[in-house]
Amino acid sequence: MSKILVIAEHLDGKLNSSTARAVSAAAAVKPEAIDVLVLSDNVGTIAAEAAKIDGVSRVLTVARAENAHPLAAVLAPQIAKAAAGYSHVFAPSTTFGKDVAPRVAALLGVAQVSDVMSVEGSHTFKRPIYAGNAIITVEADAAHAVVATIRTASWPAAAQGGQSAPIEALSLDVSLPSHTRFVELKQGKSDRPDLQSASKVVSGGRGVGSKENFDIIYKFADKIGAAVGASRAAVDAGYVPNELQVGQTGKIIAPELYMAIGISGAIQHLTGIKDAGTIVAINKDAEAPIFEIADIGLVGDLFKLIPELEQAIG
Amino acid sequence: MKILVGYKRVVDYNVRIQVKPDGTGVVTDGVKLSANPFDDIALEEALRLREKGIAEEVVVVGVGPADLTAHLRNGLAMGANRAIHVVTADAVQPLTAARVFQKLIDKEQPGLVILGKQAIDDDANQTGQMLAALWDRPQATFASKLEIANGKATVTREVDAGLETIEAELPAVITTDLRLNEPRFIKLPDIMKAKSKPIDTIEFASLGVDTHDQLTTTHYAAPGKRSKGVMVKDAAELVAALKQKGLL
Numbered sequence: 001m002s003k004i005l006v007i008a009e010h011l012d013g014k015l016n017s018s019t020a021r022a023v024s025a026a027a028a029v030k031p032e033a034i035d036v037l038v039l040s041d042n043v044g045t046i047a048a049e050a051a052k053i054d055g056v057s058r059v060l061t062v063a064r065a066e067n068a069h070p071l072a073a074v075l076a077p078q079i080a081k082a083a084a085g086y087s088h089v090f091a092p093s094t095t096f097g098k099d100v101a102p103r104v105a106a107l108l109g110v111a112q113v114s115d116v117m118s119v120e121g122s123h124t125f126k127r128p129i130y131a132g133n134a135i136i137t138v139e140a141d142a143a144h145a146v147v148a149t150i151r152t153a154s155w156p157a158a159a160q161g162g163q164s165a166p167i168e169a170l171s172l173d174v175s176l177p178s179h180t181r182f183v184e185l186k187q188g189k190s191d192r193p194d195l196q197s198a199s200k201v202v203s204g205g206r207g208v209g210s211k212e213n214f215d216i217i218y219k220f221a222d223k224i225g226a227a228v229g230a231s232r233a234a235v236d237a238g239y240v241p242n243e244l245q246v247g248q249t250g251k252i253i254a255p256e257l258y259m260a261i262g263i264s265g266a267i268q269h270l271t272g273i274k275d276a277g278t279i280v281a282i283n284k285d286a287e288a289p290i291f292e293i294a295d296i297g298l299v300g301d302l303f304k305l306i307p308e309l310e311q312a313i314g
Numbered sequence: 315m316k317i318l319v320g321y322k323r324v325v326d327y328n329v330r331i332q333v334k335p336d337g338t339g340v341v342t343d344g345v346k347l348s349a350n351p352f353d354d355i356a357l358e359e360a361l362r363l364r365e366k367g368i369a370e371e372v373v374v375v376g377v378g379p380a381d382l383t384a385h386l387r388n389g390l391a392m393g394a395n396r397a398i399h400v401v402t403a404d405a406v407q408p409l410t411a412a413r414v415f416q417k418l419i420d421k422e423q424p425g426l427v428i429l430g431k432q433a434i435d436d437d438a439n440q441t442g443q444m445l446a447a448l449w450d451r452p453q454a455t456f457a458s459k460l461e462i463a464n465g466k467a468t469v470t471r472e473v474d475a476g477l478e479t480i481e482a483e484l485p486a487v488i489t490t491d492l493r494l495n496e497p498r499f500i501k502l503p504d505i506m507k508a509k510s511k512p513i514d515t516i517e518f519a520s521l522g523v524d525t526h527d528q529l530t531t532t533h534y535a536a537p538g539k540r541s542k543g544v545m546v547k548d549a550a551e552l553v554a555a556l557k558q559k560g561l562l
Contacts, residue, residue, distance in 0.1 A: 072446075072455070095473040100443075103446060105409070106409065106448050110409070111407060112409070112440050113529065124532075130435060134333045135534070135536075135537055138530065179452045179486075180454075185478045188476050235493075236492075241477075249491070249492055278561060296555055312550045313562060
């Protein structure tokens with residue numbers, strides 16, 4: 001039988017919703033246990049939140065000062081040690097999971113399955129390649145632990161609150177490197193919904209034209225309670241910060257409603273939104289590739305259409 | 315300091331790939347191949363470090379079939395001093411690639427290894443991290459800014475929350491994000507010059523790299539198609555359609 005260790009992602013003392021999505025993928029393996037591992041300098045609130053996720057058997061905590069910031073070189077040896085006795089180690093396929101999981105896999109001497117979108121069996125998974133233009137079925141060697149990252153857009157967050165799993169402090173005898181040090185994190189502070197978990201997202205592209213013009217996108221997003229995203233072109237042009245980028249190399253999202261405004265729809269952008277419930281495209285170029293995957297398309301000038309939309313919404 | 319740069323050849327990023335109808339792979343015959351875009355960024359960054367006098371030598375490393383030589387010549391034309399070609403006809407997965415790099419590191423003793431953050435064919439995003447683990451050295455992934463001074467790299471990383479800066483003692487592994495730099499174009503005279511630059515050829519088998527734990531791909535499929543959408547004529551019609559779906 002399988003036993004799965006899920007690595008918790010957290011920031012500023014709060015659990016990230018990507019963890020509950022990784023728990024959903026773990027549950028699909030039908031294991032006998034799903035334990036969540038919390039590594040932090042201060043595990044209290046994070047562990048308590050993780051314990052409430054349905055399906056979690058135990059929360060294991062490692063509270064060390066060195067774990068104050070998620071440095072892969074520091075976390076990976078601890079995770080590799082904690083992985084003893086587990087058949088699977090899952091982490092969300094966020095920048096956190098992508099950074100740390102391959103380091104864990106190499107320490108364990110095993111291959112890693114990246115971006116698991118479905119579980120076909122305890123060692124068989126589906127994952128996208130070529131920017132999502134092909135889906136492969138991969139089999140991992142059943143003789144070793146499986147290290148995998150979970151494509152968060154493919155999995156709903158497991159529900160919370162039905163139970164509270166026991167929390168146990170883990171003491172790991174691991175010496176940690178000091179060759180890598182955290183300096184700072186510059187966060188784009190925002191009161192808007194989080195891009196990766198929002199049910200509605202409004203994205204702007206090169207067609208928005210300038211950083212100042214992007215206000216029209218923010219204003220419209222606020223009107224409908226949506227998160228704001230952007231194409232690579234808009235980020236490269238400096239209209240918005242990098243963390244808003246949606247696509248193959250940015251965030252992969254699956255909101256109920258995705259509105260692409262002034263975005264042509266390069267292959268690399270479409271990868272990031274393919275699983276959205278309803279895709280709306282607003283573009284002045286009727287030939288733009290975005291219309292090929294849009295559920296609802298509207299051809300026209302965004303600067304004329306957005307005020308009209310706001311008025312029609314009322 | 316010597317810098318090793320990973321230089322993978324992939325299907326060009328503009329190509330819309332097709333899955334073979336029998337599910338055995340994707341069509342690559344006659345398809346345009348190019349440098350992995352993130353690897354061009356890695357090479358550009360290494361060349362800039364050499365131009366600043368921080369590095370003396372930039373070595374591009376490719377793992378692949380005999381005809382990979384032409385691809386490595388492009389890296390030499392862009393400005394690398396020399397190339398190492400590890401020859402194998404088999405597809406190489408990230409753990410194996412990391413083990414190959416580890417062998418080359420033992421021999422070359424670089425001060426820095428720069429790889430792309432992911433290859434746009436397998437989209438794995440693993441090799442750099444795995445190499446850093448095997449080498450027991452720091453990793454700085456998804457780099458959008460790199461400064462090297464006093465034996466350490468100060469790296470700004472593109473993370474989900476924003477921009478994170480870390481310090482890593484050298485030697486280290488850096489993986490590049492898109493915004494690290496704008497790679498230079500190759501000029502015709504440089505293509506001529508590249509012809510006389512050395513390429514070391516190493517047989518994969520001679521490295522003694524363990525490959526038995528690779529993943530097995532059993533099937534390739536095209537992604538599910540979205541149903542054909544509708545066009546609306548104005549803002550009012552769009553709002554009505556979204557309200558009907560309960561989205562507004």
